[in-house]
Amino acid sequence: xxxxxxxxxxxxxxxxxxxxxxxxxxxxxxxxxxxxxxxxxxxxxxxxxxxxxxxxxxxxxxxxxxxxxxxxxxxxxxxxxxxxxxxxxxxxxxxxxxxxxxxxxxxxxxxxxxxxxxxxxxxxxxxxxxxxxxxxxxxxxxxxxxxxxxxxxxxxxxxxxxxxxxxxxxxxxxxxxxxxxxxxxxxxxxxxxxxxxxxxxxxxxxxxxxxxxxxxxxxxxxxxxxxxxxxxxxxxxxxxxxxxxxxxxxxxxxxxxxxxxxxxxxxxxxxxxxxxxxxxxxxxxxxxxxxxxxxxxxxxxxxxxxxxxxxxxxxxxxxxxxxxxxxxxxxxxxxxxxxxxxxxxxxxxxxxxxxxxxxxxxxxxxxxxxxxxxxxxxxxxxxxxxxxxxxxxxxxxxxxxxxxxxxxxxxxxxxxxxxxxxxxxxxxxxxxxxxxxxxxxxxxxxxxxxxxxxxxxxxxxxxxxxxxxxxxxxxxxxxxxxxxxxxxxxxxxxxxxxxxxxxxxxxxxxxxxxxxxxxxxxxxxxxxxxxxxxxxxxxxxxxxxxxxxxxxxxxxxxxxxxxxxxxxxxxxxxxxxxxxxxxxxxxxxxxxxxxxxxxxxxxxxxxxxxxxxxxxxxxxxxxxxxxxxxxxxxxxxxxxxxxxxxxxxxxxxxxxxxxxxxxxxxxxxxxxxx
Ligand code: FES
Numbered sequence: 001x002x003x004x005x006x007x008x009x010x011x012x013x014x015x016x017x018x019x020x021x022x023x024x025x026x027x028x029x030x031x032x033x034x035x036x037x038x039x040x041x042x043x044x045x046x047x048x049x050x051x052x053x054x055x056x057x058x059x060x061x062x063x064x065x066x067x068x069x070x071x072x073x074x075x076x077x078x079x080x081x082x083x084x085x086x087x088x089x090x091x092x093x094x095x096x097x098x099x100x101x102x103x104x105x106x107x108x109x110x111x112x113x114x115x116x117x118x119x120x121x122x123x124x125x126x127x128x129x130x131x132x133x134x135x136x137x138x139x140x141x142x143x144x145x146x147x148x149x150x151x152x153x154x155x156x157x158x159x160x161x162x163x164x165x166x167x168x169x170x171x172x173x174x175x176x177x178x179x180x181x182x183x184x185x186x187x188x189x190x191x192x193x194x195x196x197x198x199x200x201x202x203x204x205x206x207x208x209x210x211x212x213x214x215x216x217x218x219x220x221x222x223x224x225x226x227x228x229x230x231x232x233x234x235x236x237x238x239x240x241x242x243x244x245x246x247x248x249x250x251x252x253x254x255x256x257x258x259x260x261x262x263x264x265x266x267x268x269x270x271x272x273x274x275x276x277x278x279x280x281x282x283x284x285x286x287x288x289x290x291x292x293x294x295x296x297x298x299x300x301x302x303x304x305x306x307x308x309x310x311x312x313x314x315x316x317x318x319x320x321x322x323x324x325x326x327x328x329x330x331x332x333x334x335x336x337x338x339x340x341x342x343x344x345x346x347x348x349x350x351x352x353x354x355x356x357x358x359x360x361x362x363x364x365x366x367x368x369x370x371x372x373x374x375x376x377x378x379x380x381x382x383x384x385x386x387x388x389x390x391x392x393x394x395x396x397x398x399x400x401x402x403x404x405x406x407x408x409x410x411x412x413x414x415x416x417x418x419x420x421x422x423x424x425x426x427x428x429x430x431x432x433x434x435x436x437x438x439x440x441x442x443x444x445x446x447x448x449x450x451x452x453x454x455x456x457x458x459x460x461x462x463x464x465x466x467x468x469x470x471x472x473x474x475x476x477x478x479x480x481x482x483x484x485x486x487x488x489x490x491x492x493x494x495x496x497x498x499x500x501x502x503x504x505x506x507x508x509x510x511x512x513x514x515x516x517x518x519x520x521x522x523x524x525x526x527x528x529x530x531x532x533x534x535x536x537x538x539x540x541x542x543x544x545x546x547x548x549x550x551x552x553x554x555x556x557x558x559x560x561x562x563x564x565x566x567x568x569x570x571x572x573x574x575x576x577x578x579x580x581x582x583x584x585x586x587x588x589x590x591x592x593x594x595x596x597x598x599x600x601x602x603x604x605x606x607x608x609x610x611x612x613x614x615x616x617x618x619x620x621x622x623x624x625x626x627x628x629x630x631x632x633x634x635x636x637x638x639x640x641x642x643x644x645x646x647x648x649x650x651x652x653x654x655x656x657x658x659x660x661x662x663x664x665x666x667x668x669x670x671x672x673x674x
Contacts, residue, residue, distance in 0.1 A: 003068040007032075008077025018065025022057075023048045025064045026074060033196035034075040034104045034189020035059055036404070038133070038354045040436045046132030047354055049105035050074045056112040058131075075104035075189035078111060086152040087111060087145070088187040092179060094145035098136035099645025100186030101354040101404030106132045107187065110146045114153060122147065135354050135405050136645055178664065180650045182402065182643075191402045194373050195358040199429035202360070203232060205422045206281035207432075208271040208288050209442060210263035213511040214297035214312070214476075217257050217270060217290060225273065225287035230280030233426050234288065235272040237261075240421065242390030246413050247383065252313065253477035253514065255388055255417050262295060264312055265476030265511055267442035269414070274422045274430055297511035301450055301471040304510045312476065312509040319474055319507040322485035326563040327500030332465025335499075336456025340537045343453075344529035348473075349446035349518060353645075355404020356439050357412075361419035362429035369396050369420050374403030376411045376517075376642055378672040384413040385420040396420065400672035403644035408517030410644060412444050412479070444479045444516020447472040447507070451492065451529035461543045463499075463552045466561075468492040470505035470526060472515070479514040480521075481507040487522025487614060493561030494530050495572045495612040496552045501561055523613055531609035546583050546608050550576050553610075572610065583608060627656065630668070635660055638670045 004013040007030070016025060021041055026032045038045035043058040050059045051073040052066075079085035087110050090096070097103050106129060113120055113128035120128070125146045126139075134142065151157065185191040210217075222234045237244050237258035244254045257263045257270050271288055275281035298304045304317045311317065333339055359373035369389065375381055378398040386393040403410065415432060422430040434442070454467035470488040474481030485505035492503055505526075507515075538548035553572045560566050583606060590604035597603070625639040637656045643649040649669055657664040 001065065003065065005067045005069065006071040008073055016064055018068075019063050021060050022050070022062040022064045022067060022072070023059040026050070026059060027196075031198075032074055032076055032189075033192065036101055036104060036193075036355070037195070038101065038356065038404075038436070042436075044133075044436075045102075045105075045354060046109065047102055047105040049108045049132060051108055051112055054112065054115055056109045073108070073111075075107055075187075078107060079188060081184045081188055081190075084184070084187065085111070087114070087149040090145040090148040090152065091142070091187050092183040094141050094148060095180075096137060096141040096145040097180065097183045097186045098647065099354070099403060099405040100182070100191055101193065101645075102132060102134040102136075103186050104189050106134065106142060110149070113146075114150065118153065119150065120146075133354060135352060135407070178650055178654050180647055181653055181664075181669075182649060186402075193355055193358070193404050194360055194401050195355070195431075195433055197360055197372060197401065199360065199362055202429045202431050203274055203276055203426065204278040204281045205419065205430050205432040206273045206275070206278070206285045207269050207418065207438070207442075208273065208285040208290070209438070210257065210266060210268040210270055210290075210292070212263065212292055212294055212297075213266045213299075214262065214264060214295040214310070215292040216262045216295060217259050218293050219289075219291040220259055220271065221289040221291075222271070224289065225284045228275075228280070228284045228287045230276035231273060231284040232276065232428070233274045233422070234284065235274075235421055235425055236270070239425060240388055241424075243387045245388075246417065247387055249380070249384065249411075249413050249480060250478040250514070251482065253414075253479065255414065255421070263292075263476075264509075265513055267438070267513070268476065269418065269442070272418055272422055274426050274428070278431075278433075299510050299512050301473050301508040301510065304473075304508050305471065310511075312511065317509045319478060319509060320482045320485055321504065321506035322489045323504045324489060324562055325502045326559075327465070327498070329465055329467065329500040329502045332498070332500035333454070333456045335458065336464045337459040338537065338540050339454060339456045340533060340540065341452075341454050342529075342533050342536060344449075344451045344532060346446075346449045346525045346528065348448050348513060350440055351405075351407040351409035351443065351518060352440075353405030353407060353409055356436055357410065357415045357432075357434040357443065359415055359419040359432045360429065361423040361432070363423060363427060364397060369423050370399065371397075371416050371419050371423070372399045372401055373416055373419070374406060374410045374644055375400055375413075375416065376406060376408075376644060378642060379640060381413050381416040385417050388417045389420060389424050398672075400642050403642075406644040407519050408446075408521065409443050411517045441513070443513075444518075445475065445513045446518035447474055447481065447484055447515040447522065447525065448512075449473070449488065449525035449529070451526060453529065453533045455533055455537055457537055457541060459541065461538075461541055461548055461551050463496055465500040466493060466498045466503070468501075468503040468505075470503075472505065472507045472522070472525075473510050473512055474507040474515040475510060475512040477514040479516040481515045484515065484522045488526050490562065490614045491523035491526035491611065492530055494527065494534075495554050495570070495610055496534075496549070496561065497554050497558050498561060501563065503561075520613065523611070527609065527611045531611075535607075546576065546580055549608070549610055550580075572612070576610070579608070625652070625656070627660065634666055634668045635662065636668050636670055640672060642672050
């Protein structure tokens, strides 16, 4: 059907299937990639919001036939770097942009609100943005930015001070309110995330995954799939030229489950299909016939550790463990006036970064296997790909584009290796994008913990003994679960003094989703349990929660929970002292609120939790960067720390500028994007 519409002030006429989603037409046919896709064309995330005759609509749910003769505005039509809309300016200045993947949709919803209501209340702003999900900012900065834009559009000064550009600073750059180096591109829709980068002749990959939690792959028949329309290549485990594994990232996880082996979680990959279109690749995957022999499965650690438990691996269901013991434990409990026994459990947690796992692979001009995708560790991904393809690492290149959030999830090398395999076997440019459902099913999750405590303390409020047992559920595969006990154990005692310690943590296989990195890797679950237990104990002892922690904090000369003296600077006492007045003020405010609401059902309370955190994996933590002076007077700084939305690029440029004593604009950061 031929149809016309007004797009960002320009008349567009095109021949198009009227049923196609407007989102796909904008992104794929018209190359307007500022509008994003975060869900499966279900209108769930709001990233695809555009204005249709001034009304915000989900372009993923809008058939393009509906826009005939009407006006569409996308983020590209809102403002340009030289002429930003006040909303775009405010988003930059108020730190409302982090990874930026939600930003275009958020801006369009905000614009629609301000066009119809020039003086919205905070509640109206929140309501107008309620359908736009953001995984990075926590929303407060976004709402403040919209409030600031309201003032500017009315020609008023907003009360909250905006931030100044770092380049305006003469004084220290580190610690200043630097604007992000990437925010203008993010608010104008110019940032190119992996899915926004196209290649001519690009073909599409799809993954066939096990539908069972635990099953032996008895046979794979690809004959029908190979004959399916558009299918270019089917890849199974026997087509992997090198190691069918993910190296030390996940020491027992195959890239593809071979015939005769067991798939150990729902979503375990069995085959890859490359086809001319995404739909053809999906149909090809559905046409593969896999014969499974289903096996019994377990989901929780008690079952997996129990007598007669389903053996998931020949060596048993424990992956790794870590133990620490010092002092006279039984004596410590005997000297205690109160002994508390508690068990805490946490659940699997999904990162749900707004940008799904999206990659583009191709052969570069030198014939190198090249993969573009968001990750934390492009250099490690290069190594895993090279090992799977039996290539020299020099024959593989990984490029990290701006990334729409990760929180640890995109550390998984699997999609990189899979994309490289598809390029290797086809010689074509291949796009692999997980569906949101697939991302939920197959991406790594935060490890669920069972944490059991026995804690003893004397009546005067001092901790004496701690017995801690942590069982971390690493799911069907290692996925870095090998490192978890170390983090889990360290965090299970926190920055507190004990006379005696007996702690043990283990990673346990189940048939749940594979574990992996998630903010705070391995620590928050233990911290949550410990701090809850300390509150329980403080209450039993009649101690104030913050005072109880102050009494038991470690200092510079203490023996730590891990049994060695605290050698490095610490600062927990200073933190507690700094927080206490605010804590007391909040306690008073909550008590006053509750007194006023004596008849109501809402109550306020104040909580406090402390933590310590171990950095890095075992071994030394070596971090380096290099700088050189370019002929034009800029400093070129080589730095491999990747920015997946958290602002590393800005922070690294700030640190380099301060160290070199030059304005930030004089620093050119060469990162994994290049
Ligand atoms: Fe909103 Fe990242 S800034 S999802």
